[in-house]
Amino acid sequence: MLGALLKQVVGGLGEVPGEIVEAYEDQKTVIGGRAPRLPDIVKMLQATSSQKRMFICVDALDECAAEYRVKVLDSLDQIVQKSPGTRIFATGRPHILDEVWRRIPGRVTIVRITPKRSDIIGYLRTRLSEDTNPDAMDSSLEAADILRKIPDDISKMYVKATTLRKLPQVIH
Numbered sequence: 001m002l003g004a005l006l007k008q009v010v011g012g013l014g015e016v017p018g019e020i021v022e023a024y025e026d027q028k029t030v031i032g033g034r035a036p037r038l039p040d041i042v043k044m045l046q047a048t049s050s051q052k053r054m055f056i057c058v059d060a061l062d063e064c065a066a067e068y069r070v071k072v073l074d075s076l077d078q079i080v081q082k083s084p085g086t087r088i089f090a091t092g093r094p095h096i097l098d099e100v101w102r103r104i105p106g107r108v109t110i111v112r113i114t115p116k117r118s119d120i121i122g123y124l125r126t127r128l129s130e131d132t133n134p135d136a137m138d139s140s141l142e143a144a145d146i147l148r149k150i151p152d153d154i155s156k157m158y159v160k161a162t163t164l165r166k167l168p169q170v171i172h
Contacts, residue, residue: 001064002041002075005056009048020044042075049083061092061100069096073103080107120151 010016023036023044036044048054056076064072080086091113092100100108124147128134 001058001072002038002045003035006041006044006048009045009054013048017044017048019047038071038075042078045075045079046082049079049086053085054083054087056086056088058088058090061090062096069099070103073100077104077107080104117151121147124150 006020010020023040027034027036056079058072058076061069061072076088076090080088090100097110128146
């Protein structure tokens with residue numbers, strides 16, 4: 001993921017920084033060649049993000065395997081420490097909140113996002129109306145299970161978005 005992020009950052013620059021070219025050239029000399037390792041990628045991201053303001057968005061952090069999520073959070077913390085102009089926005093479900101607090105101490109602001117039940121029902125009704133096989137379900141199933149149970153389950157699942165680094169005080 002961080003390698004893909006580096007690729008996006010470098011793609012947005014007018015010219016590839018010399019240290020990144022050098023790092024990739026060094027990797028070619030390794031038997032069989034290989035991509036840079038995580039510490040090298042973090043250093044390159046630190047270098048590029050220290051030159052200009054950067055916003056990093058990570059969606060569904062909770063879906064990252066726990067062993068990799070630790071590495072991602074630690075790497076993001078290292079990037080932000082060396083690049084004070086970098087802001088990271090990450091979304092995730094509530095069960096990873098403590099891990100985020102531990103891995104990026106003192107630089108986390110939580111913004112709760114709770115969908116309105118009426119919005120979820122409206123979305124479901126739209127999707128049901130677009131169903132290519134409407135005869136597969138009767139109206140009682142639609143009313144009883146889909147429009148009653150799913151909105152309740154979804155509103156419990158997506159309740160928080162995690163923002164790393166302090167946000168301006170315009171959000172209350």
